[in-house]
Amino acid sequence: xxxxxxxxxxxxxxxxxxxxxxxxxxxxxxxxxxxxxxxxxxxxxxxxxxxxxxxxxxxxxxxxxxxxxxxxxxxxxxxxxxxxxxxxxxxxxxxxxxxxxxxxxxxxxxxxxxxxxxxxxxxxxxxxxxxxxxxxxxxxxxxxxxxxxxxxxxxxxxxxxxxxxxxxxxxxxxxxxxxxxxxxxxxxxxxxxxxxxxxxxxxxxxxxxxxxxxxxxxxxxxxxxxxxxxxxxxxxxxxxxxxxxxxxxxxxxxxxxxxxxxxxxxxxxxxxxxxxxxxxxxxxxxxxxxxxxxxxxxxxxxxxxxxxxxxxxxxxxxxxxxxxxxxxxxxxxxxxxxxxxxxxxxxxxxxxxxxxxxxxxxxxxxxxxxxxxxxxxxxxxxxxxxxxxxxxxxxxxxxxxxxxxxxxxxxxxxxxxxxxxxxxxxxxxx
Numbered sequence: 001x002x003x004x005x006x007x008x009x010x011x012x013x014x015x016x017x018x019x020x021x022x023x024x025x026x027x028x029x030x031x032x033x034x035x036x037x038x039x040x041x042x043x044x045x046x047x048x049x050x051x052x053x054x055x056x057x058x059x060x061x062x063x064x065x066x067x068x069x070x071x072x073x074x075x076x077x078x079x080x081x082x083x084x085x086x087x088x089x090x091x092x093x094x095x096x097x098x099x100x101x102x103x104x105x106x107x108x109x110x111x112x113x114x115x116x117x118x119x120x121x122x123x124x125x126x127x128x129x130x131x132x133x134x135x136x137x138x139x140x141x142x143x144x145x146x147x148x149x150x151x152x153x154x155x156x157x158x159x160x161x162x163x164x165x166x167x168x169x170x171x172x173x174x175x176x177x178x179x180x181x182x183x184x185x186x187x188x189x190x191x192x193x194x195x196x197x198x199x200x201x202x203x204x205x206x207x208x209x210x211x212x213x214x215x216x217x218x219x220x221x222x223x224x225x226x227x228x229x230x231x232x233x234x235x236x237x238x239x240x241x242x243x244x245x246x247x248x249x250x251x252x253x254x255x256x257x258x259x260x261x262x263x264x265x266x267x268x269x270x271x272x273x274x275x276x277x278x279x280x281x282x283x284x285x286x287x288x289x290x291x292x293x294x295x296x297x298x299x300x301x302x303x304x305x306x307x308x309x310x311x312x313x314x315x316x317x318x319x320x321x322x323x324x325x326x327x328x329x330x331x332x333x334x335x336x337x338x339x340x341x342x343x344x345x346x347x348x349x350x351x352x353x354x355x356x357x358x359x360x361x362x363x364x365x366x367x368x369x370x371x372x373x374x375x376x377x378x379x380x381x382x383x384x385x386x387x388x389x390x391x392x393x394x395x396x397x398x399x400x401x402x403x404x405x406x407x408x409x410x411x412x413x414x415x416x417x418x419x420x421x422x423x424x425x426x427x428x429x430x
Contacts, residue, residue, distance in 0.1 A: 082376065211239055286338050378390075
């Protein structure tokens with residue numbers, strides 16, 4: 001995108017800003033209850049003191065000792081800022097027409113991304129991984145806009161594009177014959193080890209934080225099958241090696257068991273979806289310490305809305321083939337002690353509904369505390385940012401969410417957000 005277009009988009013999305021910044025460097029949150037996700041304890045009537053965006057103390061509430069402006073959350077339970085490790089904030093969706101991304105333009109995409117980012121933040125998600133866009137690097141623009149204060153949104157870690165084979169699960173497929181897909185939508189297309197290495201470095205050179213590789217076919221990509229591998233173990237390892245040289249990692253979209261095993265053995269940091277995982281692939285994830293991001297709510301949305309909106313029979317079939325299998329695999333992975341982060345595939349369903357998945361995670365084997373930890377501590381560890389994120393602790397960023405009741409007693413409380421603070425600043429809800 002040209003500097004002129006970037007400046008224009010920045011001006012257009014400025015009006016979406018919803019932050020209310022405190023005038024003083026120090027402020028205090030009066031919390032009715034605080035959930036300590038590290039111990040599982042719930043502390044009553046606490047004062048969380050914030051300075052320069054970080055927590056400097058946590059202690060019993062004392063009105064006379066409060067520092068600076070006070071956010072009164074005394075009627076609420078406060079949890080750490082939530083984290084979603086599988087989002088598509090910078091893309092439009094869902095849609096029945098596979099050509100939809102090609103009918104948009106960079107300006108419109110920026111506005112859609114701004115809207116999605118705001119909805120995500122207001123839902124209590126202060127940090128996300130954006131795991132791929134069709135218009136290459138549009139996620140980089142959105143991330144940078146949020147960081148510059150032009151757009152309210154979560155802290156974003158972005159992939160830039162998909163590393164995918166030609167015609168594979170990361171391509172725009174199912175198009176009418178003769179449709180030309182512009183180069184901006186094919187930045188990560190790579191058909192061999194040499195191309196993979198080159199494209200990994202290109203994406204990182206242009207601002208990507210990590211690499212997203214499509215190891216198998218996809219539910220939502222016409223002409224591909226989720227159970228079929230699309231890269232060899234050696235090709236996946238090439239991406240892992242190049243990313244490691246740059247101090248980062250690879251997240252692998254992998255539905256099929258063989259694709260999961262290849263990706264884990266090749267050294268990817270996380271498996272996305274994992275729908276058709278078998279006992280061997282679960283054991284390998286446990287052995288290698290690989291994280292699993294399993295979007296176990298998503299299948300219900302695709303089946304209900306997809307049928308109502310006329311999505312293709314192919315997509316609906318693949319969704320049915322993977323949804324229940326994924327949930328049973330998830331249950332086994334929980335029992336096996338696999339590291340499970342919180343990843344929802346937001347963008348397939350509407351942004352802002354990210355917390356719907358918590359109840360599914362509890363239904364399929366997690367305790368409420370484990371589900372909350374998946375979206376806080378465990379996701380922070382996946383990002384390698386657990387010194388700054390993932391819990392309410394002195395020295396960490398002041399990412400805080402007020403909810404209506406105790407989520408350890410009722411996990412659906414995480415859908416009842418009453419306030420959000422990101423790095424010490426209160427997010428507006430107007």
